[in-house]
Amino acid sequence: MPQTTIYVAPRTHERTPRPAVATQELARLFGRSAALAGISLRIGRGATIALLGPNGAGKTTLLRILATALRPSFGTAAVDGFDVTRDAGDVRRRIAFLSHDSGLYDDLTAAENLRFAATLRGLAEAEAAVATALATVGLTADAPRRVRGFSAGMRHRLALGRMLLGTPSLVLLDEPHATLDADGMALVDGLIEAWKAAGVTVLVASHQADRVIRLADGWARLDGGLLLEVGGTGISVGTPVVVGVAAPVAEA
């Protein structure tokens, strides 16, 4: 794979003291099981944070709530001070999300998929942005090909390219190294570095702990829907809401 120059638009949203991400007792239930069981954390602007934990830890659920794809069952979550439920439109303008599913249309070409995304993001220079995104993810030669014939890795690259359309202030990456070869993984690492340099906040959920911790300023470990610990810089545990404290009962 030829080396490509990675260009990421610098953060253009207003600089305010509000944290990039703030959650308070955030919980999400699926039926009777809690995918997230009351998480309170704050992530500073421009920080790159690794979300670690085994399958079912709640990493994807947290990212999907921040991306407005899932509603919280309890608690709150905010991006740049905008509530993910009440101000979903403002949140959507600020995020770019790479999920497990590519969200691509098989009967459209690679370029058409990105043009569609650029139109819905309201980009003025859509053609130039699409060409730059395709070049960045190494798919310029495949631009006129229908996505139906793409391998899983190529679809993943194209989904990464779609994230480069627009100027997000928060990038959410769910297993970004999955299905990629060594060049593709290096591309993801390069993109994370570029977002970091551009002042964009990045949350990356990954099973490749060593790889993402090297890139990250801080990390959070989740398991069973609970936030077990945080470390590094740029992330802190929010103050949990104390509903009541039972006083010890003295033995007579």
Place this chain on the structure above:
Amino acid sequence: MSALRADASAALAIARKDAIAELRGRQIAGSTLFFATLVLLLFGFALGPDSRRLAEAAPGLLWLAIVFGSLLIVARLHQLEAEDGALEELARYPIERHAIYLGKLLAGLAAVLVLGGVLLPVVAILYGIDLAAAWPALLATLVLGAIGLAAVGTFYAGVTVRMQAREVMLPLLMLPVVAPLLLATVKATSAALTANALGDLGAWLQLLIVFDVVMAVAGAATYGHLLEE
């Protein structure tokens, strides 16, 4: 860009994307046209060779075939979105929810109009009806009927797209709601084919306009809730 222009641009982009996907994939046209034509043929066999009886039943059979065909159209248009998380991706764009509904409605409308445009001459040939004199009224009925079917179908396809039993649930939910539309389109088509029934035609077309407006506004206002989990 004004909010209205942004909504229109997003809706047209969604409809255009569906049209391109359909023109290349032919996932809707083949099956729907074959199914609807088969329905007309089978009804024709069931009614027998009596040409007068066939001509009387033609408006009802035409619109039943269009309604059945539109079920397949709206279901398939939403299934395209459900594949590989495209619907969730679509819902995450910073666009108004009613623009997504309008885009899917426009795509459905175009497909139902094509279906109706193909079935009208098929009905004329199979059931021995002369459409030449009635075509302006038939065209108006077809357009208004197609808008109503696309408006209701888009909404209920959104309701059922994440259900396991969506193939069963979509007709169960949609058919009772389109019953007034079916009645109005059949009566309007009958009136159009009967030269001395112009008064009736106007009344049925007015009813279709009211149905279309109410369903489209209700769909646009509520469709956004269907996109969230």
